[in-house]
Structures are given as C-alpha cells and as structure tokens.
Amino acid sequence: MKTLQTEHLTKRFLGLVAVNDVSFSLDAGEILGIIGPNGAGKTTFIHLVSGILMPSSGKILYKGRDVTYVPAHERARMGIARTFQLIHPLENLTVLENVMIGAVFSRGQSLKEARKSAEGICDSLQLGGLGRDTASLSILEIKKMEIARALANGPEILFLDEVMAGLNTDETRQMISMVKAIAKERGLAVGVVEHVMGVIRELTERVIVLEAGELIAEGPYSEVSKNPRVIEAYLGGAA
Amino acid sequence: MKRNTQFAAAGAVLMAALPAFLGAYPLNVARSVMTYMALAVSWDMLLRSGQISFGIAGLFGLGSYASALLVLRAGMDPVLSLVFATFFTGAVAWILGFAVLRLRAMYFSITTLALAEIFRIILHNLHDFSGGPEGVVLPGVIFGGDAHALYWLCLGGLIITLGVSWYFERSKMHLALTAIRNDETSARSSGVDIFRFLLIAFTVTSTLQGMMGAIQVQSYGFTTPETAFDANFTLLPLAMALLGGIHSTLGPMAGAVLLGIASEWLKLKIPYGHLVVYGIIIVLVILLMPRGLVGLARKRLTGRRA
C-alpha cells in the first residue's frame, strides 16, 4: 500500500483540460520530482491531491483510503500537506502564529503545545525571530516559514511547490540539505515541483514529467532528462 | 496580560459604581452607549473572520420580540425570557448561517442586510401573535423599572459580550478567524474547517446581539416592528467599530463611547437626518483610516519605538 496513489486523475475547467489522466504513486521515504514546462498542470495537480480542487474524474488514494472528494482541511488532518507557490503570509499574526495553525487545527494541539511544536520545527529549519511581524521577513525566511507551516500539520506526505524560486545558490543549497534531512527524520513522502533542474538532480531519486496535463515520462532524472519527448516538451513548448 | 485583567476588573467595578453618582438621564445615556458598545463589539467579532454582517438590527430585534412574546404569550418570567430569547436568536442564526455561510462574502452580507426588513415584515404580518404594526406592550418593565437595576442589567450584558470577545482573542478562535480572513486556501491547507468556524462565530455573535435586544425590550416595556428593527442598531455599531478600530475589542469600545455620547448631542442639533454624520464617518474611515483610531494610535506608538 503506497502512501499516495492517483488513478486516471483528470481535471477539466470548462474547455481546458488541466490535468489529463495522471496515474502515479509515491511512498514514504521517497522524494519525487514533479517537473514540466510552464502551464503543464503541476500546481493544479497538487491542488487536486491536497483537496483545494476537486477532480473531474479519477481517484486519489491515500494509504489505501479513497480521499478523492475529502475536503482540504480534512486531508490536512489526515496527513497531506503542501506549500504554496504564491505565499501570502498571514498578516496580523506573528511568524510563530503563522506556523502554529497547522499544529492547532490539523493535529488538535492546545495553543501551548502548538507553540512548542512550531518552535521546534522552526528551529530545525533555522528560522528565528518568531515574534516578528511577517512583513519584515526575507525571501528565504518566508520560504522557511511556509515549509514550517506545512510541517506543523504533522504530515506523512508533503508537497513543495517551487520552494526554491527566488533563492540564491547558497540559500538553495541550504534548503536542499534541510529538505533532505527533514524528509529522512520524519519518514515523509515528498513531492517536489521545481523549475531549477539542479535542485531536482540533487534532491530527487525519481521524477515524473507533466506536459499539458499529461504524464509523459517517469524515472530517475538522469534518464528522463535524455528522453526526447521531454526535451521537446521543454524546447517546443518554450515559445 | 495580568495587567490587562486588572485594568478590566477595575473598569468593571468603576462602571458598576456609576449609578451611585449619576442621575436618571445620564444613566439612560450610559445604557444606550453600553448597548451600542456590545453590538459594536459583537459585530467586530464576526468581522475578524472577514464576514461583514449588516443584520445586527435584525438579530437585535428578534431577541427583543422573542423576549417580549415569551412574557406576553407564554407568561414567562421576564428574567427567564432573557435567557430563552437569547438562545432562540442563536438558534435562528445557526439555521440561517447553515444555509448561507457556504457562500459567504457578498451573498452572506446582503442576506444579512435583508434580515431586519424580513423579520420586521413577518412580525408586522402576524397580527394576532405579535401585535402587528402597533407592537406589544409588556405588563411591566423588568425590576420594576428601577434605574439602577436596569443599568446593571445592561452592564451585565455588556460584560458578557466583552468577555466573549476577549475569549475569542485569546483562544483558537483568534487563529482560525484571522487565518480565514487573510487567506482561506492557506487556512484550509492547515486543517481549518472554515464553514464550522464561521458558523460558530456567526451564531455566537448573533446570540449576543439577541441578548442585548431582549435586555432592551425588558428595560423599556414595549416594542414595535419599527423600533425593534430600527436600522440604527446596524448603522451605529458599524460606525463605532470602524471609527474606534476594527479587529479588536478595544476599538469598538472606544468608538462606542465617542459616538455614543456624540450622538446625544447630534440628536439635539440636527433633529432630521443627523444619521448622515454616521454615513460620512463610515465612508471617511474606510477610505482614510481603515484601522480606526486605535489603529492610528498603535501606529504612532510602535512608530516612535522603532
């Protein structure tokens, strides 16, 4: 029984097919790369898996259970977490409070316990100054906070949606080693959507490639990157 | 935090002692201010979730009529009727919220806008039961109309409201409502059941508004559809909360004191249409100082520190 499995997952928006018949699986301990040209449906795919969007057809199985139509907040409680590409830090809340939310509502902890959990997570991400207003955070800190927020849910599976975007080389390296460490420590199944291929190469063991909503290739990065169809998807679609 | 509680306790004692120093008219004004204060604070509580209710007058009036009719038609004891009317309003709000809150924002807000009118029409039409357009007169005013007792009753309602608001700010509700207000998608991804929390917030705040309505009708001994569902009960609390500073307990309190006292003066100076001032206040505050006076003060204080 895999941690996460999708079967023929499809999402249609009026005329447009954003995700087309995608079947894949992800297991605990794996770090999977999800790549594809812009508009390939990667973020939509994550929305479907995390419950923000409901599919037009197909199935999503989490630890053997059919969660296709389970609402997002319940999936978070069950252990499916994800980060967001466009991060809107919650204003009017401190960094710590931003992170705490998952601990309070997904894990049902008391405010006191949640504070402790959140502090621990931020510590492992080397994120400090937790009493600050979110307006003063640097990009790296915002990304760390977003990962911390997702981790606070106590997930078993975590999707990172372009967390490395906007980071410089040093920061990216830092993040990569942190993500690896966290995934290992917690035995997470991780799905990483990324545009920076260097990250994919270092972080992931297996990669799936989406193009126009379809899954066109699967395998280790070294193989997939040589796949002619994948190359065409990136170059051909670049116009 | 300890200091705030001491402050609050001192304030409560001071408020409770006022009747010893004030005559009947000032006590009346104080009761009016306290009523509006409770309504302003309860309105703000729901606002913290991002939902705007324009239905304060509707729920307030519902509580009034529920309490009055329980006494008149069911022979209930006035004090008991306060309790029952409060929970009746909550129940109605729960049902309404259940129906409407899945669609939120403008759908929710405009539905609440219609509430006062709808309830007014219903009670206007049910002549035999509700007394129709002439309204109802109670056999007597609660506590025999004793000015001090009425004051303390109103103060009690206010303290309950403030207590609930204070609790909202310190409990999980604060995290939930703020998260929902800021970014629903992120909130959902962090396990927040948005519908459930909105329903709780709407039910609780409506219950408080109904409670104040029940207290009002028992304090005056009569009501009509026009007076129970008077649009002022929506307009003034809104203006007060906005002026004082939304998303806090302190802001609406400050706004209520300022505008509550000012309104007495305004009523004398501009008998017709003095409410235009409140419309102007709402527009100006939204455009120029959305955080209200408390927000401005906070900015000044933190600005100076930085």
Add this chain to the structure above:
Amino acid sequence: MANKRNLTAGTVIAAVVLGILVWRPTVLIYGLQAAGLYASIAIPMGLILGIVHIVNLAHGEFMMVASYLTYMICRSTGMDPYLALVPVAAITAAFGFGIYKLTIRRALKAPELNQLILTFGLAILLTQAANLLFTSQTRKLSFDYVSASVDIGELSFGVYNFVFVALALFMVLGLRLFLARTKVGKAALAVGQNPRGAAIVGIDVDRAYALTFALASALVGMMGAVFITRSSIFPAVGSPFTMKSFCLIAMAGVGNIPGILASSVLLGVSENVLKAFRGTRDWADIVFFVLIITVILGRSIRGKKT
C-alpha cells in the same frame, strides 16, 4: 446537458404561465410590469458587478437621488420627466463617475471587505442627506398618462407600467450591442473577464471602470426619472430595490445580463400571485428573500459536489 435542462425549465415555465393566464390574467400582466421595473434597475447593478466586480450597496440610492433630482427640475420648470430624463441621466452619470473616482477607486485595491462597507456607508450617506434636505415626507408628481388603461373583454388593467418592460428590453439589447460592438464596450468586457490580462494588452482598466460606473449610473438615473412619474418617493425608497436587484443578479448568475430578465419575471409574477389574495398580500415582500436563500442553498449544495 444544459440544453436539456433549459428545455424542461422552459416547458414548466410555459405551463405555469398559461395556468396563471387562465386563472387570473392580471397577475401575469402586473407581474410582467413589475418584472420590467425590477429588471431595469437590476441590470445596471449587474453591469457594475460583472465588470468592476463590486456590489454597489448604494445602487438603489443612486436611483433615489435621480428621482429627487427629477422632482426638483420638474417642479420648478413644469417640465415632463421624460424631457428631464436626458439631463437627469447625464447628471447621475457624472455623479456616479465622481463617486467612483473619489471613493470606490481607492477601495478597489483593498480586500472585498472595505468595498461592501464603503458602499453601505455611501447608501446611508445618501439616504440621510435626502432626509436632511427633503425630510421623510413623500413627494409625488402627477401625470394623466400614468393612469392609462386598457379594456379587453371583462379585463381591465393599467398599461403605463409596461414602459418599464420596454426600458428593460432596451437596456438588454443596448448593452449587448455596446459590449459587443463598440470599442469602449469591448474593452470593458475584457476588463471584466480578466483585469490583469486587459492591462497587459494596454487597456486602461481604471478608465474602463470609471466609464462603466458612469454608464450604469446614467441608466439608473434614467430609471429614477421614469420612476417618479408613477411612484411617490421618499429617502428610503431605494433600499428595497438594491436588495431585490442583488437577488435577481444572484439568480441569473453574475455577468448574465439577459438572465436578469428571466429572474425578474419569476420575482414579479411570484409577488403578484401573493398580492392577489388578501390573506397573503402582505407577504409579497418576502418573496425575494426566499428566492435568494433558495439560490444560495442550491449553489452551495452544487458547490459541495464539485
């Protein structure tokens, strides 16, 4: 799929219409006339909602202002409102344009919360200003042509109110031409569908919004002038129309202007069915609320499935 649903809906509607026609034709006639009135007031609000994406809670008040303006002009010059229609519409258009530039434009950058409260504040401001200037006493202009009626067999009914049906149809056709054929209209439509995309293509979004506001205000101004030919006006006359307009837009779906015609017929006829019986006459004004709750419930149930 949609066509099948439309077909069944169409047959049911035709059956009901025929039934009413046979039973009491005046209900249908007056229902259609009321539908015309409601639709022609709702359509400009729908235009603003569809393009600028804000709910103008002061919409009914814009009409009220136009009506009072017409009243003043016609009272002092003895002009007929239909002559005054053009200047009134122009002034109202300028008024709407000004309100947009001064207030609404600022609030557009802020989250939806501020816009609702802002337009609510504007509504209060306008209503109370009217109260201040004209008091709450109703005003009326009398014209002979308003009592025009027609006799068909045993049936006798007023026909003047069909002017509203004509106005509604004119608006739907006119707007369709405007939005599809003119450069300004097409730009406005593009802005409504995708403001960011439109900006990228080089459309001046702010100007499109301002012109939309002006156009909608002109239409509402026109309505205000025609309205006073047959109704008495008072400061609060606009507010039921705001709520009913929103109800119609919600039923038709935002952006569906022709759909407003259908939903207005439903509202107008339902109200008149109730008005036909003495027992239910007073309940006619609740219909819109029932309809809006039904729409919201229907949408939220469907929303849950998807």
